[in-house]
């Protein structure tokens with residue numbers, strides 16, 4: 001018999017939220033490192049700390065707030081997860097993707113997932129943004145492993161995991177926000193160590209343009225739930241071995257660079273949201 005989940009049902013948590021907030025979001029936004037302040041641009045109708053929400057893992061990474069904000073932005077009803085739990089913190093992928101299932105349970109049809117990433121493609125410079133066109137899952141795990149979810153597909157097609165139309169809107173939004181945006185393939189590692197230069201050389205051969213420690217589990221689950229997905233990276237550093245002979249990769253550098261791009265990131269995401277209303 002299939003192993004049973006030890007987590008509460010995400011549908012139950014979504015129902016609890018829906019009982020306390022009449023807003024019915026159409027877009028979910030997951031904010032990673034450097035994108036946290038984007039939530040402040042959303043006019044709140046209701047907020048929940050993750051610890052108030054059954055099943056929500058409470059992450060511990062600096063710069064991740066741990067709060068769900070429901071509200072309106074440019075007239076669009078949004079649900080924003082401000083901060084995420086990571087696989088490298090020891091959470092299972094079921095826990096990591098719990099919030100994504102709750103967003104789906106709230107009825108969102110679209111999901112924007114954001115992260116900080118190391119740039120592999122030579123044209124991606126720290127401070128640039130990247131719209132995800134595809135991904136490589138090198139986390140060594142898949143969030144759909146385990147018991148089947150009733151009513152959802154067991155085997156999920158990822159041929160067009162990232163919605164081309166939403167990607168087009170991201171590009172328009174970047175132009176309007178004055179942000180440099182390229183399109184590329186995101187490779188997810190489990191972390192928390194950064195990569196070796198040899199790994200980065202191998203990832204480049206595989207077709208990766210940027211590397212990070214998140215996003216892919218949420219995207220896989222979102223696709224299982226039938227959501228249209230957009231992915232956005234802020235390139236915070238050159239990936240290991242690509243930043244010159246004296247390079248080191250540090251969390252401090254990642255956070256500093258992400259922080260420096262907060263205002264632009266907020267404009268970019270805002271312009272994206274505005275275009276959903278048109």
Ligand code: HPA
Pocket residue numbers: 116117118119194195211212213236237238239240249254
């Ligand atoms: N590697 C992995 N994750 C990251 C990086 C990196 O270089 N930068 C930001 N997140």
